[in-house]
Amino acid sequence: MIRWTHLAKRIEGATRTSEKVNLLADALRNASEEDLAISCQLLARRGPLSPSEPLSWASIAKAVEEAAGAPAGSLAKLLDEAGDLGTAAAELIEAERPLAGAALAAVEQESQARSDVIAQATGVTPNLDAAPHLREIPALLAAIAAASGQHRHDLLVQTFYGCSPTATKYLVRLLTGDMRIGLRDGLLEAAIATAFAVDQEEVHWAMTLEGDPGSVACLARRGALSEAKFKPFHPIPAMLAAPVASATEIVERIGRSELEKSGGTMFVEDKYDGVRAQLHVAGGRAEIYARDLREVTVSFPEIADAALASGAEGVFDGEIIATEDGRPLPVAALQSRLDGSARTLGERERIPVAFVAFDLLARGSEPLMRNTWSDRRTALEATKLGEQSGGLLQIAMLQEARSGEEVEAAFIAARMRGCEGLVAKAQGAPYLPGQRGSSWLKLKRSLDTIDCVIVGVEPGVGRRRELLSECTIAVRDDLSGRLAPLGRVSMGLDDASLVQLSQWFELHTVAQLGTYRSVQPSVVVEVSFDAVRRAERSASGFSLKSARIVRVRNDLGPDQVATLSAIEQRYRLGHGAQEHYDA
Incomplete structure (x- = not known):
């Protein structure tokens, strides 16, 4: 069984990305099927084991201090020096537990007694080893997420009470939603590819389709990455546009090749001053995800309802904007929606919103991300998303341009409509999740x-x-x-x-x-x-x-x-x- 805290420590300590990849690849190659799936989910920045709502630092600090037998506020003093809650928690546990011999035996006996009490009260029996076993992590996270108040606090205290300083460090980071070991998504994909001698691009594509690094690793081990299927309701990292300073630069970087390919025409879309959002609609269900991959449907319920009523199914990439008399407002108008202060229907109605789609990543269950932009735009328009939605669902305005002067005129027109600027898109470009490439260029002209x-x-x-x-x-x-x-x-x-x-x-x-x-x-x-x-x-x-x-x-x-x-x-x-x- 993988010693996950030992592995995390070695990966964090590695100073080269190639070393991090090889360390993880070796561990994955030798792992059982169950350990393989859980370890990939555990070490990924986001995945099935990442908490949807990370615990507050205050609640974690309180539990760590109680488990260490330290006075309230002790962790804050260490945190100011360490700069990382996990590191500070480990230092506190180590400083407050310099025990051996009879003293250590007494603490272990007390720990067992505490464990029995907590298990009887909660139905969850904590592991008393130096760290929870890898296979116990999913159930432990689920139990903590389902608990609240004193019940949750007791579970946290008991979890930390039996942990070594190293295990405490990584458990704290796991609970706050970021392992912070320098293992970016691309490095995890590289480790899976290295472990099972498969192409990293195939791993990346399977991750995009499945959304679960654990299942993708298992497919890679079996040589079955081609069996990966697109699954809605897992957010896809957004493709980003690269900034440019002028219309001339757009023509130089995209326009010349586009003008040669398309008989003298290039295309630009309005760039809206809103928040990036991804709308998933399938099987009578609609969910909205923000750019940080959090689900935010509860903040924009009218958009989800309109999407269901439209009858269109797929994954739409776009922007949520605030509107007034049909005109876009600055993004600041969405603040109360995003921070949860606009809770009532009346408060929401005072801030009308719309979802403006500019790309279609999947049509039903068919992924379109490898298709060209022009094919995806045609498919998006064919959904007729904006019809009969009362303005809640729209498709981004598209304009043609044949020169730098026409791009400049389109930019001015977009600003007059209340937009930030415009985005030029290469017609033959695929959708590249999580990448900022030269096939999308945005013109904003600001600092x-x-x-x-x-x-x-x-x-x-x-x-x-x-x-x-x-x-x-x-x-x-x-x-x-x-x-x-x-x-x-x-x-x-x-x-x-x-x-x-x-x-x-x-x-x-x-x-x-x-x-x-x-x-x-x-x-x-x-x-x-x-x-x-x-x-x-x-x-x-x-x-x-x-x-x-x-x-x-x-x-x-x-x-x-x-x-x-x-x-x-x-x-x-x-x-x-x-x-x-x-x-």
Whole structure:
């Protein structure tokens, strides 16, 4: 049986991606069928074992402190230094349990007694070894997810009580929804391909169809990846458009080849100022997923109802926008929908929404992602999605252009309609899940922006001195999976939003030093900036010039923020080979 915590530790400690891949491949190759499926699900960033709603850091910290016999607040002090809840929890367990001999025997006896009590009360018998066995993890997560209040707390305490520091570290990370061992989705696919000598592209395609890395690994072992079937209601990572600065650049990068292939015509779509969404409709069921792959149907029930009433079945990629008299509104109008504050029918009616589809990823049970964009667009229009929906369902406006001047005119027209800009799409391009490629180009003409996660806050100045409006932002280190701070920025949000966020930060503070608060890294924000600079004093090695938070990205999770390599790439694009540092 795979010692999953030992494997996770070795993968995290590996300094090269090839080493991470080979370590996991060796473990998968030697695993039983059951262990193979569970270990892939466990180590994947997202999968059947990822919690749909990760536990709050506060509830985990309380349970870890009780299991360690440590005073309340002990974990917060360690967290401020460690920067990772799992690492801090492991350090606390290790510091509070320097036991041996008779003292250790007494603790083990007490642990057994506690286990018996909890098992009798909950029906769940915890494993008293240094870590839960791999095959126990699915049932353990299910039991914790199903419990609430004191019942959940007792399960967490008992789980941590029998764990070694290493096991505690990875269990905490698992419960917060991110193992943080530097094992990106592509590396997991590479490990499966290496373990069973199959093509990685075939593994990637099977993962796209099935949505379950465990079942894909089992198919790969049997040499049966071709048997993978498309299954709706698992979100597909969104294909992203690359930014361009001008209409001329669109013509240079896409237009010339398109004009040669299509008799002088290229196509551009409106780019809407909303939140990216994926609509799955099949068998009398409709669900909506955000770009961070969370289900958000409850926030937009009228869209799901309209989709069911339309009779169309498939997987639609698009944008949810707020509207007023049929005209798109800025994305900020959707805030109350996404944060759950618009709970009543009346509140929802004050914020009318629409789903604008721009791609069809599956028609019924037939996947279309390998088809060309022009074929998918034709199939999308054939669904007649927008008919008889009262404007709730729409298909993105498409325009033809034959020159840079016509692209510029289409851009201006899109802005006049209340859109952000436009997106040019190569007619022969397939849909590439999770990739940002040159076959989709977006023209917005604004300051450059990146998505970051807030890791710390402190009060603002002037009239905002009572609000936690100064934030420390971070991106994710590609190799280690850890968060790398970029520095402090101000929030350019309205006061009502700042009040709501300040209250959230106060409730989710994990450590405090003076006025500075380290907070649970869950709030993702879009940050505008003029340039990327080198900065010796920054933990990431970079800082942003004229940075400002322009909006909260409720549609993204902390695992979808920009990466450190993307920041470095932006720096190189702006500075070439020259290296200089800002002290």
